[in-house]
Amino acid sequence: MNALVPLPILLSLATAIVTIFLGRSLRGKIVVSLGGGGATFVTALFLLWTVWSRGPVVHAMGSWPPPFGIILVADLLSSGIVLLASGVAMVALCYSVGYVEEEGQRLAYHPLFHLLMMGIYGAFLTGDIFNLFVFFEILLISSYALVAFAGEDYQLEASLKYATINLIASAAFLLAVGGLYGVMGTLNMADLSLKIRQLHDAGPLPTIFLLFVAVFGVKASIFPFYFWLPDAHSSAPTPISAMLSGILIKVGAYSILRVSSVIFVPLWPDVQTWILTLAAITMVIGACGALAQSDVKRLLAYSSVGQMGYIILGLGIGTPLALVSTLLFIVNHALAKAMLFLMAGVVIEATGTRDMGGMGGLARQMPWTAGAFLVGVMAIAGVPPLFGFFAKFLLITAAIEAGYGFLAALAAGLAIVTLWYLFAAWQQIFWREGNGHALHAPPRLMKGPGFVLAGVIVVGTVFLNPVVNFLRNVEAQMRQPANYVTAVFEEVSHRSGPSEESK
Amino acid sequence: MTTLLAMTIGTLFATGTFLVLRRNALKVIIGLSLISHGANLVLVTSGGFAGNRPPIIGPGGVGYVDPLPQALVLTAIVISFGVTAFMVVLLYRLYQRTGTVDMDQIRRLRG
Amino acid sequence: MRRPTTLIAEIVTRWAFPVIFLFALYLLLAGHNNPGGGFIAGVMTAAALTLQYVVFGMREVQRVTRSSYLGLVALGLTFALGTGLGSLVLGWGFLKSGILHLTLPIFGEVEVVSAVVFDVGVFFIVVGVTVTIISLLGREAA
Amino acid sequence: MTDLLAGLLIVIGTFFLAVGSIGLIRFPDVLCRMQATTKTTTLGACTIFLAAALKFGYSPIALKSILALWFLLLTAPAGAHMIARAAYRGRVPLATHRMVADDLKEVVERSAYLSEHNIDL
Amino acid sequence: MSLLLHGALLVVACSTVLCLYRIVMGPSVPDRIVAFDAFSTNLAAVVVLLVMRDGLVELIDVVLVLTILGFVGTMAIAKYIKKGDIVD
Amino acid sequence: MKTQKLWILTVLLAVVWCFLSGGFTLANFLMGLLMGTLTLVCFRPFFPWQPSPRRLLQKVPAFVRYVPRFVYELIKANLQVAYLALHPQMPIRPGIIAFRTRHRSPLGITLLANSITLTPGTLTMDVSSDGHTLYIHTLDIAHPEEVREGIRQGLEDYTVEVAD
Amino acid sequence: MILLLVVLLCPFVAAALTPLLARYLGTRTGWWAAAVALGNTLALLSLLPPILHGATVQYTLSWIPVLDANLTLMADGLGLFFALLISFAGCLIMAYGRFYLDPREQHGKFFAYMLLFMGSMLGVVLTDNLIALFVFWELTSLSSFLLIGFWDDREASRYGATKALLITASGGMAMLIGFILLHQVTGSWELQSILHQGDVIRASSLYLPILGLVFLGCMTKSAQTPFHIWLPNAMEAPTPVSAYLHSATMVKAGLYLVARLHPVLSGTEAWVYLVAGVGMLTLCVGGFLALAQDDLKALLAYSTVSQLGLIMALYGLGTAQGVVAGSFHLMNHAAFKAALFLCVGMVEHETGTRRLSQLGGLWGAMPWTGVFTLVAAAAMAGLPPLGGFVSKELFYEATLQVPEPGVRTLFPILAVVGSAFTFAYSLRLVYGVFFGKPGHPPKHPHEAPLGMRWSPLILAACNPLFGLWPAPVDHFLLEPMAAGILREVVHVHLALWHGFGLPLVMSAVTIAAGLVLYPAWARIQQWQGDVFSRVSLDAAYDGSLHVLSRSGRDVSLALQSGILRRYLLWIFSFLSLLVLSTFIWDRVSVVPVEARSVLSYEGILLVLTIVTSIAVVLAPRPLPAVILLGGVGYLVGILFILLYAPDLALTQILIETVSLILFLLVIYRLPPFIPEHASPGRLLRDGLFATMVGGAVAAVILATAGQGYFPSIAEFFLRESVPGGGGRNVVNVILIDFRGYDTLGEVTVLAIALLGVFTLLARKDTR
Ligand code: NA
């Protein structure tokens, strides 16, 4: 069963390889690509089921016991988010088939997509801090390539800026890993967790912790590290925008969650103020940026900045309730923002413009698209009854309970601003008198995926109890790093491989 | 050794930073390369300098330096090579399409 | 036809190339016990091929080698993934290396490590990637 | 004995390396500097390689040193030739006031003329 | 012997500095390439001296690599310099 | 094709392999043959040179005469450069002279050109496209014809015997 | 009782089905919607008997039990009254809407939204759970948004929709925080439990915040001054929507909540001053504004504002009398105001205009409409023998008996003033439309179709009924409702004739003052026009949105300048700040571990590296810069040798050469370095930043390198390399075995880089 853990990563890689081998065969690439994505999704389901029923599952690469070898750990958090990622990826893939032009698909689109997914899954599953760096780089470089995929000026520009900023972050990551290794002599997260708890004097660890937070903050696009996001997320091909905003930025939040809940547990007070401050500023910046946009994708991108502010805010408050809200935000934003991007792509395809001023009146011609878009808008704006509301509600509750009245008020106030710009955007696109231009009908494969996500959001709202219950379990597991550590080191006693024989 | 190396690495980061803050995109990429040199050296420095022979097991097996940072750096070097290669080509394409490598002029995306 | 470089450069390169390539192979095979390994060997090979490009010109070399290096990358990835999956299927976990001790007539005691196959995969990938990038750019520059 | 010889070679090699670098600094134009490096630096390095070969006797180090030596002797002149050619054709300013002959000038100018007017002979 | 080697290392290191001077000061690009070539050869010598000093067999491969790559690099630069680049 | 003649190259490569693997043992040599073959298989068209063993053997005496001459010139060259480089006034009279060579084989031209570069005060700068004229930069030219004569007698006589 | 759930879900299900049914029903969709509402009304009536006996009807559907957010349905007198109001008014208005809407309009969409609203509104009044209540509360805002924007091609509709949404949602957000605080105090989300804890709540330090925040929500929803500004703009909605949402039901949600929380929040001075004070203010402001309107719907909108203020004031008095009076007036208001809206709708439908200046003398053409309007307006004006008269008398009486001394004289005066305005604008409405000079409407007026007249007839007929025969109202509606609010048994005995007393005098004064005010409407109109062109709450709303969006644009343009360097300055400075801060605040010490001394040549090589890297910065052209970069790379390789890392040295040197070639191939095509034109100040600044970054990095290294709090795991690799990994080169064994996964990732990165390059270069088109 433990072999299930690396499978999402390996399946993605294998799919990528096969699609490279397939050369320029379009049909073959699409079939393999969708098949691989589907298989990964199914694997992720099994993985989550396994973890749910058996507790954290650990896979030691090469059978080398932790802390020496690299291990992959699937606990509820990681397997849950892997499932989320693979689901959204599958939807985005289907969309891509309709969206990405044939030549692009014949080129490297499919392998790059799956390699991106490989990086994402790896980053979620790995239990080794340096391996995390490697997977970060995988997902980053494939996203640079995908952002620049269609080769337009602005895409190249966005990709260059995105890559530059993230390269600096990578250097900082190495600095942090080097520092951590210099002090602790190990790279395994569970081992680090054990050892840091034994320390009486934290020494330079606060520095390192903050460095990690900053590095992950770049991925999570916290202020002042977010500058790449509005450019990259708005310029990328639409399904990639959906993946970047839906899943990729969550990797940063996830990593902060990981290092703070597993490794640096005793040092949390040292960074909490920073995190809260930056999260608050991020929320404001996201709102400011979104208010200024007339380009629908750029607006959605800025909205992602703001949402990341909420996610990080919950993380910073750090109470169980706040963490549940953060998780709920992650799920909500992953589904809703991905859906909004996909639908924005439909609208752009139909009207031939990204400028909302040039759209209008689409509700008459595309009522279902309008409805789905509205669901997304409501979800992001946290309009009840969709579960985006509950994320917001829990966050505010948690902030109040933890005594952060100001932050609660800020979150509430900015929620209104979010509501404003999203509804205004929706109005601009779907209401008003149409400009009378003939609409270009987007392929069905582009519309379907958005509806699927909208459906998932609605169904998820109806069955919110199991979702929240699951997230509470996730949170409870996170709160007990001992579980994680035990699961990792139990691995040693369970395994018996050739290395045992040679000793 | 640590102090002098720290100074060296600091200089690599500083010069890299200075270059990254220039207008010419090529300088930016060169700056990034310097920074990644620095970062690689950080990793190799992290293990400290105990030991005085390369980690290649031979007779009289003591005094090896810490092999792990070396392996990590190897990975890091390769990765930064890959990324640099990509960026160089990206820059090339950008120049082809926009006719400039001036980062102050490559600012269609703003606001 | 105009020479991309000169006669002297060409002749020296013809002499140097096999040595460099052999050295690369040596680094590949010796890598497990001495400095070297798939990556280093791969870059070395790529450097040798680059030298060929530089001296003989892109067109000439492509006429001679004719192969697609993208396929080489995919092949290398298959090698690397294959060794990992092989051990996974055998129930040892991903990328578990096996060691085989052989005693051969002339070579004496030889250790065959399955991880070396992985290293060969790495070698292919590195050669493929480096050479393709350089030749693509070279074609642009030409 | 071998140690003594090796030591001597090291001294010689080091001397030539230093001289090469000094020449590199002092000579007036690129072609003259090249004269310094291709000869002295190459010989200096070769001498030191030889010293290593001598010091370690029949050993991997020695064999590889010899290989490196051979390789250096093979390639250094070719490299120098390529640079010199590029330099001259790129019209690097030379110390012309000291030059006593230039047989290449005419040839290069002719070929430059031909290539400028797209004439392929 | 060790003292000699140490001295030799010192001298060669200084000689490397001279090469660097030429790389930095140019004035022309071929000057820099020549200096670069000499620089890598000097570094190869440094490595050989280190090998001799510490008896580290493992490092000798580096010498070969440096020699080979010095050549490859020089050829590449020599080929790809532009006319406009030759003179600063 | 002359595949049958490739064995000599393979053996040469096997020797190089032995250098690389640190010893002339049978195992290394066999491995070298394998690797040499691999090299030739992979990059066959890069090796147009097909030496015949007999001609190779014939060249040995010439080669033996050439090597000491070359080493002598090499040392002389270095001392000369050292003298010039360290001399306070730096008494040089540089210039570029054309040199028509008797060599006709590419290998010979290359050998001569390299030898010229490594020997006193001369450096092969360029070679004409037919390969028959070498352009040589010289550090200290008293008279161009003297330099040409020096090269002819000091090197070309020997290299022509070795490779042409 | 599951019936409650059925009643609640029925409109939602019906709403979902409506677009589908509309394809077959066409213009008859309205009947379907009205039938649903009627069914709901009947079902709710069946709940009346138990509630009359003081029982409550409950049903719980668990939704998110882990968050205690369940669909706890509870119907008591208050809830049932509202539910009946919602369903019954819904039935009448949707039946009316079927005629009102043009056959070419999207009936399916319209009635789906209406039913969605009806369900949401039922949810508000029938849930016991505050979270669920909030959910429905926001859903009413959403459906109101959709309905106001029904004619989405009109700019004014979109403006009104957004305005209503923003203001009510803002209040809702405040209310949500209030609920959260309430939950903190009481530990429950269930009203059943919260309503028992009045003393706890009032004693809590959070009482004032709770009161303020929750009341803010009620104020915005019920259009209390100064948040009344959205209601007039909401009149852009089709008239049935105005009648239903913006007079009869949705705007009463705030009143409902005030009534609902009456037991726990009232009983303090703060309650009276806040709730009643705001109510009184709203009463007067609304009336004053209503009188001057030219647009009939605007007049009705402000009148609604005013009347809602009246009811709010009554609830705010905190007395049982006030509650009864308020509840009764609420009922009356629903009847007369809905009737008036429908009548205005008919006028508009038949004449094509709503402007008083274009109307007049319609009595002859539209007698039925005229009668309905007259009756309803008279009720609004508080004339006997209509229900409005009774409730106004009760209002006066209640204001006269305020316990708080500070407002004992003020409130009655304000009550009279507000009512005088009410009288005046009622008069203006009736007279201006049906009497006086005939106007010049765009269409030739005639009576509205019969089907359209039924609903206003029924609604208008309620008014004399309430006034002349209040007993059933007392018994079946008012008593249970008051009991629901006050949570105690209340006996109400309403009568048209109250006997002589101060209230009657006040009524007389009201009528007199109203007659005085009426002719002044034109002057008031002019005055308002003058003032509002300079300063108004609407302008404040628009201005604040404008300021918000402009400052958003300014901030994002300032930060997202498009200039990479500025982004990097932020990032670098923040990274170094973060790092350096820990050395100061967290007192991280910098005590380097020096395990090895520096030999002379090592020193030279290190310094050489430093110098070379600085030389890269100074390089004048791309090529030298790249060559020097290669030099740095080689030197780093040599440093690796000094650190006993042959594999690294090999890799570094190889990679450096290949990178050099890559750079060469590219700069071959790139332009030379452009002059930076950097001022010395900027160079100095960049230099300082660079130094700061370098210093921070050096500090981190000094603080961490080789500190070794724990033995490194590297021992394992050295030990296991040969036996376990089968190789003596530990680094290689780590790479391809112990940490082969990293290597797999690393080569994947390379492959991706290639794919990226491949794609970039495959796109052939150039500028
Ligand atoms: Na390797």
Ligand code: NA
């Ligand atoms: Na290796």
